[in-house]
Amino acid sequence: MRNKKLVDYAKYGYIFSIPFILAFCIFTLYPVVYTFIIGFTNLKGAGNTEFQFLPAVGKNLFQNFMDVLKAKTFKQAFGTTCIIWIMNFIPQIGFALLFTAWFTDRRSKVKGTGLFKILFYMPNIITAATMAILFQKLFGYPIGAVNQLLGHLQPGRQPYNYLINNVPIKLIIAFVQFFQWYGHTMVNLTAGVIGISPEIFEAAEIDGANRVQTFFRITIPCIRQIMLFVLVTSLIGGLNMFDIPELLVGSKQGNGAAITTNMYIRNLAFDGSYLYNRAAAASVILFLVIVALSAVLFFVMRDKDEAKIKKLKKAELRAARKGL
């Protein structure tokens, strides 16, 4: 082992990790555990920190969870979140891949890619809150920019209230989400493609592969890890969607058609009723959903060859041990 000399230094590995571990335990682990626990209690009311477990007050331990799962509003909020995420993610990854293919193509050498990349990434740095309010004003009723423009194009047209109708609201939120994130995804994917060894592309070119073949047979398999990363982070971000729907439409407008799971949780906990226990149960459910979906993604997109090699190695080790 090359690191035999380092054994003496092992303690620094622990020492240097202490700040991270401490901060993690205080600000993440403890609150998560606390959230789990609150889910099984009767904690509610503003500023209240006293609570009892539900069985102690004569209720089912899982009452909060059952209440949340039964609530129509929770199901609706979760459905809304998923629909908006999917409507934003499909065009997002689609355009990101398209631009990645164009900007990294060795044969056509597009000029100005640097400028385009900088422009496309720009919406991502803008505060989502600002973006949401801006779009709310643009789609305003009756005198928002969109209604004005359509009025000019078609005189005598009645202004349309986009923000109270189920489908347009979701489309607008999904569009803002797409608008803010396609550049980010593209930059990540491009970074992955740049990391691929040029020899592979040269070989493909010599073998007569055309652009489309090269992209689907070589580029995409090579950036699978990054695609997985983009997919998982986008899924987590998407299921936690809050800023844009909250400020673009809010919980009170739009007949609840734009309430996401996180808005639902915040309303339960901090808006009037202070049902901390039920909000905690709802966020635990959301967390479990995210873990389950991420696990599925990791499993589906895992490197099958690598897994096979690992299995073989393990089997060999076992055989060797038995032999000894």
Next chain:
Amino acid sequence: MSNNEVKLHSIKRNDTILKVVIYIVCIIFSIMTLFPFVILIANSYKTSIEVQESTLSLISKHPIQNLKFNWHVISSKGTFKPMVGFRNSFIVATLSTILNVYFSSLTAYAITAYEWKLREAFNAMIMAVMMIPGTVTMIGFFQFAYKIGLVNKLSALILPSIAAPMTVFFMRQYLQASLSMEIVQSARIDGAGEFRIFNQIVVPLMKPAIATQAIFAYVGSWNNLFSPMILLTDGNKKTLPVMVSLLNGDIYKTEYGAIYLGLLITVLPLIVVYAFLSRYIVEGVALGGVKS
């Protein structure tokens, strides 16, 4: 013309068509990107009536006068205090960025440079923690902050950034590729302590990675709305995104020009910073790319 030449000719023509398509799509997307910013600027110097008449026109009768009036509207109605929001956001974003990148580098160094028993387990834990969304911890965190008196304290938003798993993950990728243990060894022979080696040798080596991650951390912290909205109720402690959300309130309902100016104010500093640092963001993300 021989057959081959015809083929070459058609490939070339296809190339030109493809290029034209690429430029057209890219220009459409560029216009789409710039459109909201143009709208923001164009309406910040209009009166409410002018905005109502046409949001899309760039012309105003008295732009300077209107700008002054709009500024007066947003700064005098009490709740939206852009300067206070600025100050708070600046404090929070700057300090949490420093803590974030410094301690993430330290943790990444601990995982990369030292052989310790729990290293693999710790590394696996960091990967797992990346999946815990911040918002799920919020109920528990609020209760905890309430108990120990961290509500309405900016430090409640700053201190948690010491443990930033995503940054640690990126830093580790970078260190694994770029840290040579020989440099560390030779510094040890020269008698430098481990902590000093990290500060004076490893941190300068990590500059490119730190620059990239610092930008991400800064933008992330600056734009965060969910936790400040819950933790900060005192008007003088609110960060800029929370201030922005106040523009949605009823008192500004008819002050269209002022709302656009308010939004523009929150966007400008980020645009200025981005103009200088965009190179790092767009190229630097490559550093964080997962090497496959």
